[in-house]
Amino acid sequence: MNDKVVAGIDIGGTKIAVALETHEGERVAARRLPTEVELGPERILENVSRSVEEMLAETGTTLTAIGIGCPGPIDIERGLALSPTNLPEWIDFPLVDTIKNRFHAPTVLDNDANAAALGEYFYGAGRGFKDILYVTISTGIGGAIVCEGQIHHGVGASAGEVGHTIVKPDGLLCLCGTHGCLETIASGLSIARRMRETLAASNGKATGNLDEITAQTVVEAVKNGDETAQNIWDETIKFLAIGIGNAITLIAPEAVVIGGGVSEAGELLLEPLRREIGKNVTMLPIEDVQILKASLGSESGVCGALILARHALKKMHENVY
Amino acid sequence: MNDKVVAGIDIGGTKIAVALETHEGERVAARRLPTEVELGPERILENVSRSVEEMLAETGTTLTAIGIGCPGPIDIERGLALSPTNLPEWIDFPLVDTIKNRFHAPTVLDNDANAAALGEYFYGAGRGFKDILYVTISTGIGGAIVCEGQIHHGVGASAGEVGHTIVKPDGLLCLCGTHGCLETIASGLSIARRMRETLAASNGKATGNLDEITAQTVVEAVKNGDETAQNIWDETIKFLAIGIGNAITLIAPEAVVIGGGVSEAGELLLEPLRREIGKNVTMLPIEDVQILKASLGSESGVCGALILARHALKKMHENVY
Numbered sequence: 001m002n003d004k005v006v007a008g009i010d011i012g013g014t015k016i017a018v019a020l021e022t023h024e025g026e027r028v029a030a031r032r033l034p035t036e037v038e039l040g041p042e043r044i045l046e047n048v049s050r051s052v053e054e055m056l057a058e059t060g061t062t063l064t065a066i067g068i069g070c071p072g073p074i075d076i077e078r079g080l081a082l083s084p085t086n087l088p089e090w091i092d093f094p095l096v097d098t099i100k101n102r103f104h105a106p107t108v109l110d111n112d113a114n115a116a117a118l119g120e121y122f123y124g125a126g127r128g129f130k131d132i133l134y135v136t137i138s139t140g141i142g143g144a145i146v147c148e149g150q151i152h153h154g155v156g157a158s159a160g161e162v163g164h165t166i167v168k169p170d171g172l173l174c175l176c177g178t179h180g181c182l183e184t185i186a187s188g189l190s191i192a193r194r195m196r197e198t199l200a201a202s203n204g205k206a207t208g209n210l211d212e213i214t215a216q217t218v219v220e221a222v223k224n225g226d227e228t229a230q231n232i233w234d235e236t237i238k239f240l241a242i243g244i245g246n247a248i249t250l251i252a253p254e255a256v257v258i259g260g261g262v263s264e265a266g267e268l269l270l271e272p273l274r275r276e277i278g279k280n281v282t283m284l285p286i287e288d289v290q291i292l293k294a295s296l297g298s299e300s301g302v303c304g305a306l307i308l309a310r311h312a313l314k315k316m317h318e319n320v321y
Numbered sequence: 322m323n324d325k326v327v328a329g330i331d332i333g334g335t336k337i338a339v340a341l342e343t344h345e346g347e348r349v350a351a352r353r354l355p356t357e358v359e360l361g362p363e364r365i366l367e368n369v370s371r372s373v374e375e376m377l378a379e380t381g382t383t384l385t386a387i388g389i390g391c392p393g394p395i396d397i398e399r400g401l402a403l404s405p406t407n408l409p410e411w412i413d414f415p416l417v418d419t420i421k422n423r424f425h426a427p428t429v430l431d432n433d434a435n436a437a438a439l440g441e442y443f444y445g446a447g448r449g450f451k452d453i454l455y456v457t458i459s460t461g462i463g464g465a466i467v468c469e470g471q472i473h474h475g476v477g478a479s480a481g482e483v484g485h486t487i488v489k490p491d492g493l494l495c496l497c498g499t500h501g502c503l504e505t506i507a508s509g510l511s512i513a514r515r516m517r518e519t520l521a522a523s524n525g526k527a528t529g530n531l532d533e534i535t536a537q538t539v540v541e542a543v544k545n546g547d548e549t550a551q552n553i554w555d556e557t558i559k560f561l562a563i564g565i566g567n568a569i570t571l572i573a574p575e576a577v578v579i580g581g582g583v584s585e586a587g588e589l590l591l592e593p594l595r596r597e598i599g600k601n602v603t604m605l606p607i608e609d610v611q612i613l614k615a616s617l618g619s620e621s622g623v624c625g626a627l628i629l630a631r632h633a634l635k636k637m638h639e640n641v642y
Binding site: 153164167252282 | 452468475477481482485486487489497563567568572601602603604606609
């Protein structure tokens with residue numbers, strides 16, 4: 001008899017990761033495909049499905065459940081992608097039905113930040129904690145709450161959006177429509193924008209092409225002792241410590257796991273962030289809240305999708321027995 | 322055979338409320354005693370215990386479990402009061418053991434805000450919702466999260482402290498030790514202080530004794546069309562909408578229930594608060610989050626203590642069977 005496996009599918013704007021894992025938790029196959037956005041959702045899903053079929057054939061395994069992570073907004077209940085920014089053509093696209101009808105296996109969808117949070121909770125830096133706040137600082141700032149192994153979805157399945165908490169009253173207008181969100185200061189795009197603006201304002205002292213500045217450039221400049229970059233970075237830390245600190249004061253999680261491109265700055269980010277959060281959080285023993293870098297990198301999403309598949313399997317068994 | 326009842330004890334700085342309820346949920350007796358702080362914890366607890374015994378005798382009932390709400394800080398695990406501000410002599414006082422040894426019944430302790438939140442969730446404005454954020458705006462600002470019938474305690478049993486989230490970076494120093502907490506702007510004490518400061522600064526235009534100004538005075542002045550009071554109130558609403566809005570963005574609860582003395586302002590508070598929160602919360606359908614006035618008034622604590630007693634009973638049964 002074939003080994004039974006679950007499949008995880010992590011759909012991103014540029015890449016799609018797929019993995020198979022046995023019911024015992026052994027990874028038996030994994031692949032990455034480019035997201036050929038121009039092909040449209042049907043063709044892309046067809047390619048993903050064919051990949052899964054090939055992996056099943058190669059490993060001689062039987063598929064029992066599928067988990068999918070996809071950029072939001074999504075409709076979890078109905079299993080739809082609702083034209084994510086990176087996948088604008090996916091308008092009310094029936095992601096779950098498309099996959100479920102192909103494989104005749106229970107299929108669960110969640111957004112990419114929630115999937116990544118589950119991945120870190122079960123396989124990564126969040127292992128062993130009762131609950132975690134996951135924060136991803138990349139182009140934007142996303143977040144998710146995992147409590148006793150389950151995503152806390154909340155109204156609109158949107159809980160954990162620390163990037164859109166207001167940390168600077170009457171601050172800059174955010175893409176979300178309100179003013180002074182954490183994302184307007186501390187996202188990768190905002191860090192780069194603030195650096196560009198500061199340099200442009202400093203009367204031509206700047207050399208090089210301002211357009212090429214990214215959050216990574218700023219981090220490199222901090223490491224090289226650049227004073228302007230250090231000021232930008234200090235302000236980034238200050239507001240991250242307010243936003244994440246507020247989330248800790250509200251949720252009191254055992255750990256905060258920080259992923260996304262900006263977290264690659266490592267201790268340059270975490271050391272001052274822990275210190276500033278320590279000043280901002282006064283209602284609980286902050287030394288009991290671990291503030292950690294995510295450990296799975298780009299694997300967190302597909303790991304989380306595998307957990308979603310396990311949830312689908314468990315739910316089916318609960319309904320049957 | 323005697324009817325079985327649970328007891329709820331709500332310890333406050335000025336009053337203690339006690340109630341008995343049958344296992345079927347019928348309230349059979351209730352009393353209020355003054356908190357004679359000068360007697361010290363042992364004597365006070367002796368008086369409370371005697372009250373419970375009298376109520377049991379009068380109603381011919383048998384006590385099966387006890388729930389206690391007490392101002393924080395407390396140690397829930399060990400059942401201790403840790404010298405609350407209003408009860409400074411209660412230093413590491415073994416509240417749970419004292420009551421448990423007297424009545425030989427399972428006894429559970431939680432802090433007063435958590436107890437009030439449970440009360441509103443099961444008996445008050447929070448009924449019928451999956452999860453709520455409870456906010457109490459009185460002298461200070463407290464809060465609690467109830468999720469599927471249980472308090473979300475978190476690290477240090479301190480989750481839900483919306484009053485100590487930072488809403489004004491580099492703002493006033495709070496008693497908690499950090500700067501710009503919501504409590505420094507929008508608590509009853511802070512509303513009154515801001516009004517006093519504004520009047521004192523307005524070059525002797527003020528009449529009457531500034532020391533007599535309370536949050537209630539400010540609310541009355543707003544109702545009477547006083548412009549200074551209106552400005553103070555608008556700023557109060559603005560920052561409450563940031564703090565509570567941020568909590569909604571993070572937790573996405575089905576309802577926010579607002580209690581405490583300042584909530585007695587009713588729609589004068591709630592109507593503009595809903596409008597401003599609507600502007601601040603962009604990541605979820607805010608019309609699906611109810612923002613409500615607490616409905617139990619000073620009864621919320623003892624109602625919640627009765628729920629704590631039921632939790633104690635349930636836990637005992639789970640351990641036995």
